[in-house]
Amino acid sequence: MKKCFISMVLLIMVYACKKSADAIPDVGRLFPGFITPTHFPEVSYKFSENKLTEAGFELGKRLFYEPRLSRNNTIACASCHIQSANFTHHGHDVSHGIDDRLGTRNPMPIMNLAWNKFFFWDGGVFNLDLLAVVPIENPVEMDEKVPNVIAKLQAHPDYPTLFEKAFGSSEITSAKMSKALSQFMLMAVSDNSKYDQVMRKEKDVSFTESEQRGYIFFKNNCARCHTEPLFTDADFHDNGLGPNPAGDQGRYNVTLNNADKYKFKVPSLRNLRWSAPYMHDGSIYTLSGVLDHYRKFMQNTQNLDNGFRRKDEAPGVSMTDMEKEDLLDFLNTLNDEIFIKEQLLSEPELGDGFVVN
Template structure:
């Protein structure tokens, strides 16, 4: 073999390596704010997104090691094909198949949230995982034991060192890594988004009719483009035997009784059942609640008191068009995003 031949081989290998390296870089672009979204609320200055931290967070998210008996992971109740919700379960099913008291909310677009959980009991995403990790009907573990198990594992010490530059595994590092994964769960490629970004798509006549009805009757609470205003409201649900008083359990303020966080309407096609306790299995039932089943109470949201009978009047035709519009908020690509899948 001539020197020229080997030189050519070396150059070819270098080119292939460079191309693969570029491809890897392109696959992980870090956190990016969609063009039609506002600026995020999350404090990225204290937890800058990197590929190593994100990949560590993804591994932790899907690892049942974080639960007491290594049977339940975060991904067990937050399933990607269901927009990271627990589709089909009215309330969460945790360790030893124990039942929670509330529906597992979808994990998406959390970078724009300033409070978490149905009652807003957690105010920082970096603290949020502590709640399910330590809840006795969810993962039923302690942070102390989580750290012990991670430190004793074959892989995690080197992964934490690679991500955070130190061998020691700390609670803060675990929580920040999990935040990195959740922050990257951005759903912004529904038909609605393509229309709003002027990417060549347009609403059909029925979708446009539904959009107009939505803007008139729903947008005050489910504010575009996130389709939530992050507020807490009493939407007139009849209390169950559990008598969950929602945010009042956090604030101890009587004015917050039976108020719950306004959920996003994105990806409703994948996240049934609906409401904080998963009582409605169809969107038709949820719409009919607002039309005819809202219950009067001391803390009922004022927007539902505008008429003699509380609620939001909807004709059958309006409900039909609303359902057509809500389908434009479904983002199939979010459910298939490989970077968010269990590796």
Template sequence: MKKTAVIIGLLVLVWACKKGEESLPELFTGFVKPSNFPEPVYNFARNTITKDGFELGKRLFFEPRLSRNNTIACGSCHIQSSAFTHHSHDVSHGIDDRLGIRNPMPIMNMAWQQEFFWDGGVFDLDLTAVNAITNPVEMDETVPNVLKKLRAHPDYPALFKKAFGTAEITDARFFKALSQYMLMAVSSNSKYDHVMRKEEGYSFTDQEQKGYLFFQKNCSSCHSEPLFTDRSYRNNGLSPNRAHDTGRDSVTLNAADRYKFKVPSLRNLSYTAPYMHDGRFLTLNRVVEHYRDGMVDSPTLDPIFRRADGSLGISMTDEEKNNLISFLKTLDDRDFVTNKLLAEPEIGSGFVMN
């Protein structure tokens, strides 16, 4: 009887493993546009998302060989539980624990973006990884060296063959695979989304509804629905930081862009602290207080923040502030930060010695 029980136990274990293996493909359904979202701007015709391409991109996203000493992956600074940004740090921590000057932007809803990073310095999603790989305080590596390491790896030639038809590992294929993974990082299942889609059982509370009306009147011109960004660059009254980061003008070389940064999405704010381009604010309450009465004037300050009486910011009572914060929390998407499809693949510790 004891021997029979062991055999049955082993059979159950094998069945469970196979069941798990069979269920994994079911998580991948391809890219689906949420019904309350506009049409994507990414050109899928040049990079069709496939299951094998996505799986390769996910493996590469969490691959530390992309860095000089094989310790830093994209997923090191873009953590799923934080909506793919860097939690507990005001700015990014890269190779050899070097510090950057900006807070990593979340990776979500990338198919609706045309320019990337706080200064918009990259205008093609397929090229965004170049910045991280070559940046001396992030990965401090070169693309040719990354490709060399991938070609020498026992797994990657076969993975590239599954994804692209041949085992050839090129920079174009490498970047397209990473894009396929990032494009699937769609956040569209917040309470706000359920309400907007008029799904049964979902409605705003009285406080959330009041906050939504305040938001529409005072915030939506920059944080337009449903992406909650108009994808523009604006000076929102922050004082210059110690790094004296001047933002958009470092790309355009136009003085009119000085201290302008990309308007970030307000989705998943409960997961993406700290806030602003340099992570200077630790709480959402502090962010709202900045817009209420904490702005610093400068020639490029967005005109929307200049009140009729000459003061700066957005006028709001304590009640209106609380209502607004209540509404902003309806933009949290728990499904997104726990989506198993996007989770780091279990292929070992991820640390590589050579």
């Protein structure tokens, strides 16, 4: 009887341990996989066409930080998309590419891309899996040809093995390379700001009075284009910045529709603390300056968004000094330091069987 009782206890313990192990959430593992935040909408990316795996993600990370993607092996994706700067090119108004050549736009952050249907400021790419080809072959960014990149990776002592682990074959193709890069970028999810904690009703987290007032002002004046919780409607608007010296006409460059002149994709407001300067051309250096643009410096451009037009007044957003300070306080609740420091997204350490030559 005693032996039977002990056996029963052991069976219960084993079953309990199994249930406990089954209950371990993915987020607790080394590679969590893609998890849609509970307060986020459904993703736009078709994961069925590119199954996200740890091997694929790790390959994508290597490629994201790999300078061999450029003509002279000096520029990586991470050169203009720096993690500590919200995956932007902090301190540069426009991108600095190969041979220190200057682009015409401020790099957009690599963040929450699974919810995007269009990419770049003009929406010139409509599929994340096609995105990497553009900077690789852009003459002022990486200035390389994809076949040359494939040849360099194929000749490397480690990449064929990494591709085999990720895709079941050591043959390297542009499609596999692009899908691996997508797997890395898809994991760059920012959802741990104070705002997110408040929305999730986490214990002992709430807005201050100033942040709450700023939130109300935001919802009444800004949320139409900067839609929660991603803080972008992913559409294209003319915000009255006007023509710049580069002559960049935004969405018009893609559609050739006059109604799209000077319309640019609405950027997310997340992590603004680390992503200055602002606007598509990096022409405004401070967040305070951005709000002042909307208060008093907007140009009455041809396709100015109707939300900024005011009867018998110059275009803009009515905002007192106090409302401005409240709004700045709210915008600071969108900063996600966990994302900026997430080790999973950081540059892989040399070694670990990876040969650099």
